[in-house]
Amino acid sequence: MVSQIYGVFFTFLAIAASALPENPATAKAAASNSSSQINSNSVLVALLDSHYTELSELVEKALLLQTLEEAVSKHNISIFAPRNEALERDLDPEFKRFLLEPGNLKSLQNLILFHMIPSRIESKHWPAGVQKKQVHHASLCRDAGDEKIRLHEKNGERIVGMARVIKPDDIIRPDGIIHGIERLLVPKSVQQEFNARRSLRATSAVIPEGAPEVDPRTNRLKKPAPPVAAGAPPVLPIYNALAPGPSLAPAPAPGPGGPHHHFDGESQVKDFIQTLLHYGGYNEMADILVNLTSLATEMGRLVSEGYVLTVLAPNDEAMAKLTTDQLSEPGAPEQIMYYHIIPEYQTEESMYNSVRRFGKVKYDTLRLPHQVVAEEADGSVKFGRGEGSAYLFDPDIYTDGRISVQGIDGVLLPPEESKAPKAAPAAKIVSKPRRGKLLEVACSVLGAVGQNSHFSTCH
Numbered sequence: 001m002v003s004q005i006y007g008v009f010f011t012f013l014a015i016a017a018s019a020l021p022e023n024p025a026t027a028k029a030a031a032s033n034s035s036s037q038i039n040s041n042s043v044l045v046a047l048l049d050s051h052y053t054e055l056s057e058l059v060e061k062a063l064l065l066q067t068l069e070e071a072v073s074k075h076n077i078s079i080f081a082p083r084n085e086a087l088e089r090d091l092d093p094e095f096k097r098f099l100l101e102p103g104n105l106k107s108l109q110n111l112i113l114f115h116m117i118p119s120r121i122e123s124k125h126w127p128a129g130v131q132k133k134q135v136h137h138a139s140l141c142r143d144a145g146d147e148k149i150r151l152h153e154k155n156g157e158r159i160v161g162m163a164r165v166i167k168p169d170d171i172i173r174p175d176g177i178i179h180g181i182e183r184l185l186v187p188k189s190v191q192q193e194f195n196a197r198r199s200l201r202a203t204s205a206v207i208p209e210g211a212p213e214v215d216p217r218t219n220r221l222k223k224p225a226p227p228v229a230a231g232a233p234p235v236l237p238i239y240n241a242l243a244p245g246p247s248l249a250p251a252p253a254p255g256p257g258g259p260h261h262h263f264d265g266e267s268q269v270k271d272f273i274q275t276l277l278h279y280g281g282y283n284e285m286a287d288i289l290v291n292l293t294s295l296a297t298e299m300g301r302l303v304s305e306g307y308v309l310t311v312l313a314p315n316d317e318a319m320a321k322l323t324t325d326q327l328s329e330p331g332a333p334e335q336i337m338y339y340h341i342i343p344e345y346q347t348e349e350s351m352y353n354s355v356r357r358f359g360k361v362k363y364d365t366l367r368l369p370h371q372v373v374a375e376e377a378d379g380s381v382k383f384g385r386g387e388g389s390a391y392l393f394d395p396d397i398y399t400d401g402r403i404s405v406q407g408i409d410g411v412l413l414p415p416e417e418s419k420a421p422k423a424a425p426a427a428k429i430v431s432k433p434r435r436g437k438l439l440e441v442a443c444s445v446l447g448a449v450g451q452n453s454h455f456s457t458c459h
């Protein structure tokens with residue numbers, strides 16, 4: 001199945017490359033020889049994982065990933081993403097065929113790039129309607145000549161080009177923003193190329209839409225639904241919520257469930273530690289989490305406040321290779337653990353998809369400012385480099401929507417530390433007590449953290 005997909009993909013690349021010798025298949029180069037590394041929280045990664053599946057597919061088909069990766073490495077981008085219907089039902093099938101012909105790759109690229117602006121425009125930056133101001137922005141499409149994208153407001157609605165913005169600020173990331181729009185923006189240059197290829201009369205590429213929808217009850221234009229807030233991530237970055245330093249200050253004990261406590265993070269942390277224990281092969285990791293009460297408490301608190309976490313859990317064999325040197329510094333176990341926690345919810349699938357598309361992806365960790373690099377290797381995800389690297393070994397050990405635990409076969413170390421000489425002989429990080437003993441400790445420690453009804457073994 002997977003090899004079939006690859007087969008089709010590479011056939012497509014081959015066709016695209018042979019049909020367009022002046023336009024080398026850049027995406028292939030991006031996949032195999034990417035000098036830049038994309039951040040996992042990039043707007044580009046978000047787009048490919050978003051509900052704008054039709055646009056994402058076109059971005060990939062247009063071999064634009066490398067171009068866009070370079071763009072977001074230099075500046076913010078704003079993406080006006082047509083809703084899926086605009087690229088399916090509402091699109092003239094003939095125009096769509098034209099775009100997907102390998103010989104018309106340039107037109108497809110231009111069309112997509114015309115939906116992107118090389119700066120950050122949030123809905124609050126929209127020109128206000130009162131002054132009837134319009135703002136024109138150049139797009140990322142270099143072949144659009146002097147055709148710019150017009151932003152204005154009409155009847156209280158934000159408009160870009162000819163399209164209504166139906167989901168302003170739909171996806172917000174540090175390097176860019178995505179606004180959902182109702183229809184495609186077609187630059188004149190692409191329209192002309194399309195018309196020139198048709199022997200038939202030139203007609204508009206986009207099936208004209210009827211009048212904007214009117215709500216029969218209010219006789220007003222239907223407004224887009226307000227953005228959903230339930231379950232949305234907290235506004236502040238996770239670092240603002242972290243205790244000042246893992247080894248400096250113990251995390252405050254979580255309160256009984258104040259206004260910020262939307263989720264029962266303590267139970268979820270308990271659940272996942274218990275899952276690790278039952279899974280087998282991760283006792284050392286579970287051990288540390290139980291023993292470093294402040295770490296478990298901190299994780300529980302963050303999840304309670306709405307943050308999401310992905311734990312890259314080294315298995316027992318990996319932990320056994322840690323040297324006493326690596327653990328002797330005060331706070332070292334905490335530092336090691338914090339480097340294995342990503343402040344994002346990632347599953348095996350989402351990480352594998354990212355590295356397959358981008359070659360290399362950087363994930364933030366709770367150990368600031370260190371990031372961990374991931375890349376595709378041997379059909380799996382490989383984290384880190386050299387000595388301090390590891391493969392995704394046991395995928396999705398625990399995934400509850402807020403905490404994800406992925407088993408890895410090595411202990412990750414930030415680049416400078418993995419280069420440090422390893423003199424001391426290998427020593428186990430902690431003694432491995434019998435599992436019964438461990439569970440007993442887990443129950444007593446975590447029982448103090450919250451009610452332990454979720455920790456069913458604790459009776």
Ligand SMILES: *[C@@H]1O[C@H](CO)[C@@H](O)[C@H](O)[C@H]1NC(C)=O
Nearest residue numbers: 028029030032033034035036
């Ligand atoms: C990777 O790309 C760089 C320039 O972008 C080039 O110098 C190098 O030879 C390429 N390496 C491979 C293996 O293609």
Ligand SMILES: *[C@@H]1O[C@H](CO)[C@@H](O)[C@H](O)[C@H]1NC(C)=O
Nearest residue numbers: 072073074075076120174175
């Ligand atoms: C993107 O915009 C944000 C907010 O304005 C800014 O902090 C950040 O530095 C920008 N990133 C780049 C690459 O310019």
Ligand SMILES: *[C@@H]1O[C@H](CO)[C@@H](O)[C@H](O)[C@H]1NC(C)=O
Nearest residue numbers: 287290291430431433438441
């Ligand atoms: C926790 O750490 C102490 C030493 O600090 C050790 O004696 C104990 O066995 C550890 N507990 C567990 C459950 O491993």
